[in-house]
Amino acid sequence: xxxxxxxxxxxxxxxxxxxxxxxxxxxxxxxxxxxxxxxxxxxxxxxxxxxxxxxxxxxxxxxxxxxxxxxxxxxxxxxxxxxxxxxxxxxxxxxxxxxxxxxxxxxxxxxxxxx
Amino acid sequence: xxxxxxxxxxxxxxxxxxxxxxxxxxxxxxxxxxxxxxxxxxxxxxxxxxxxxxxxxxxxxxxxxxxxxxxxxxxxxxxxxxxxxxxxxxxxxxxxxxxxxxxxxxxxxxxxxxxxx
Numbered sequence: 001x002x003x004x005x006x007x008x009x010x011x012x013x014x015x016x017x018x019x020x021x022x023x024x025x026x027x028x029x030x031x032x033x034x035x036x037x038x039x040x041x042x043x044x045x046x047x048x049x050x051x052x053x054x055x056x057x058x059x060x061x062x063x064x065x066x067x068x069x070x071x072x073x074x075x076x077x078x079x080x081x082x083x084x085x086x087x088x089x090x091x092x093x094x095x096x097x098x099x100x101x102x103x104x105x106x107x108x109x110x111x112x113x114x115x
Numbered sequence: 116x117x118x119x120x121x122x123x124x125x126x127x128x129x130x131x132x133x134x135x136x137x138x139x140x141x142x143x144x145x146x147x148x149x150x151x152x153x154x155x156x157x158x159x160x161x162x163x164x165x166x167x168x169x170x171x172x173x174x175x176x177x178x179x180x181x182x183x184x185x186x187x188x189x190x191x192x193x194x195x196x197x198x199x200x201x202x203x204x205x206x207x208x209x210x211x212x213x214x215x216x217x218x219x220x221x222x223x224x225x226x227x228x229x230x231x232x
Contacts, residue, residue: 035220045206045223091158102148102171103221105158 002027006106013082021077021109023092032096034075040088082113119224121207127230133195136227138207149192150206197231204228
């Protein structure tokens, strides 16, 4: 089975600085996908970025990038030039193997951006 | 597209009552998921459907929970009878056909906040 671990319950960053949110995963499947979602205080789940296990390049989406280190089984999210609106809960998730359709979520990291 | 639509947004009910949560997935999506989010357990998958057929319901906590998908544009999650420990935010999500090599992120609805008193 897939397992996602987010070891940082909370992170703080000053506006305009970069921040890295950690995510490690465990799977025995060679094919899997890694996802990051943002959940602001309003509660909705917003998809941010995706990395496939066979992708050679790290995924990037605007200010978001995914630092994918396959050998270490880590998929850290890097947010550059933090904005106040980035304050939210961030979830790392994965799918793969025989259970392609389901996402396994980590417990999340609460990011607070201060002025 | 309006995205995944869930109703109601908030539900407060008394213990023992039946609760029905509703979801309309994004048109054309093949997969539909029901998740539950609590402080204690985080986000956990309850059940998911592929082309209206339940594929994995191992996350359904007990027989009090049931889910149906009578057609491609509608699903329900029912709790009968409800208990205080069922209080949580319930999310519905949908996605396209899942493939190893392509990005098939799940799109989430706004969630239903259920409170059982």
